[in-house]
Amino acid sequence: MTTTVEPVLHESRAYTAHDHTTCINSALERATVICQEKGQRLTALRKQVLELVWQSHKPVGAYDVLAMLSKGQERPAAPPTVYRALDFLLEQGLIHRIASLNAFIGCSCPDTPHAGVFLICEKCRTTRELDSHDNIQNLKNAADSTGFKTSKTLIEISGLCPCCQEEASDE
Amino acid sequence: MTTTVEPVLHESRAYTAHDHTTCINSALERATVICQEKGQRLTALRKQVLELVWQSHKPVGAYDVLAMLSKGQERPAAPPTVYRALDFLLEQGLIHRIASLNAFIGCSCPDTPHAGVFLICEKCRTTRELDSHDNIQNLKNAADSTGFKTSKTLIEISGLCPCCQEEASDE
DNA sequence: TCAAGAATGTTATATTATATCCTTCCACAT
DNA sequence: ATGTGGAAGGATATAATATAACATTCTTGA
Structure with a gap:
């Protein structure tokens, strides 16, 4: 499961x-x-x-x-x-x-320190922060399993936000 | 399993x-x-x-x-x-x-287009490319499950490479 | 109240990146 | 072989991002 x-x-x-x-x-x-x-x-x-x-x-x-x-x-x-x-x-x-x-x-959640995962709209630039702790942890593990010692992760995802997808399909 | x-x-x-x-x-x-x-x-x-x-x-x-x-x-x-x-x-x-x-x-693997995952040493700047396809896919899925439409992922991991870790522990 | 350090002001400049226009080169059709 | 059109590169200028260095002001605590 x-x-x-x-x-x-x-x-x-x-x-x-x-x-x-x-x-x-x-x-x-x-x-x-x-x-x-x-x-x-x-x-x-x-x-x-x-x-x-x-x-x-x-x-x-x-x-x-x-x-x-x-x-x-x-x-x-x-x-x-x-x-x-x-x-x-x-x-x-x-x-x-x-x-x-x-x-x-x-x-958007400054109370606890964290590495962000950002969803950046290529059209309107609206950017949303995703709490993807598990994914970050997996990446870290992958990196560290090679002997690397991770201190910071930077993850920026570009694409289209829901609004801009709709607009695109209207045209 | x-x-x-x-x-x-x-x-x-x-x-x-x-x-x-x-x-x-x-x-x-x-x-x-x-x-x-x-x-x-x-x-x-x-x-x-x-x-x-x-x-x-x-x-x-x-x-x-x-x-x-x-x-x-x-x-x-x-x-x-x-x-x-x-x-x-x-x-x-x-x-x-x-x-x-x-x-x-x-x-280091230009034959197939791909998003890279980079391990960047903060000390010597040596940078290694990791093929972490599954992790990228998971991230994409997480992003897309929110209604976002991913087109590019940027992942840069900073830290210490094995060599620079050794040097640090020598001191 | 004064001294020390933090914060901000000020000037100058470094670093990264692009706009624009012009020239040269190359592949292709004639 | 030759002209032509578009891609590549040269040249000049400038935009955009970021920091160095030093002077001044503010805050806090002894």
Whole structure:
């Protein structure tokens, strides 16, 4: 007998219309708590950058954040400002980096550190995080069985999200 | 009962001393045949770039290739020259791109198109390609079971190769 | 209150990648 | 053999991403 492992979607709302302010607020609140518990300083800037990353369910480039951050400011922010904030958020596990897009996305389950599996829509870029712990473990095992010692896994899956598949079939 | 799937290492020599000219030559020969069969033109430039990518079992940056290519030339090559050759080699499946390093590595089994699983040593950067077809398939299934339609998978595993683990324990 | 370290600001530059236009080369039909 | 069309490569410029290095400000705790 085989145990079927159901993949769990961390951010199940990514594809459907929803009150996105809830996503943002809950992300900010959780971040606040997490940083407090760890004795890390979620400064105003870092919080703002986190909020900007969470503006959508699509990965955001550092320079997009930079532009949003600078909007309306007399003196625009400089790249290191953003990269440092992003680095902090990465370290705290509050965001993930999507290597194939050179972009960043809010982590939908920052409470426990984890390697993400990302489903990236090639059409609309909406990106969903999959909790595929067993698959990751299997990969790790495969790697380690060759004598390798795994420290990080990076898994990015590109394709079409359900919405964009529908649109494609309409045409 | 469970079937244990043994991972297959495509380039088993990556970590051990070996006559690397054999690796290069065999890669070039296979590339020649593959392109001939597909009616693709493996021009002198493309062949040279492939050879340069194969100089080691570590991913090589486009600008590294550029520098090697320009070495000794009166007029150095320009970036598009290299990127075009690399794009061609990627399309033909003769090399892979390692997104986490913005670098390229020769494909050790270019005869059949495939998604790679890469074991990247964080210390010496030696990178080995793992044939982990079943794991990839499982991941795809997990993704597709959520309504996603997978087209590409990117899997990069960082850690320590056997050699660098030994060195670390020596210290 | 002051000192130390963390965070941010500022300037400059490194690194990676692409757009565009022009020239050359090659395969093929004539 | 020769012209032609499209692919390949050369050349120039610039876009996009990321970091180095140093100055200033802020925070926290002694």
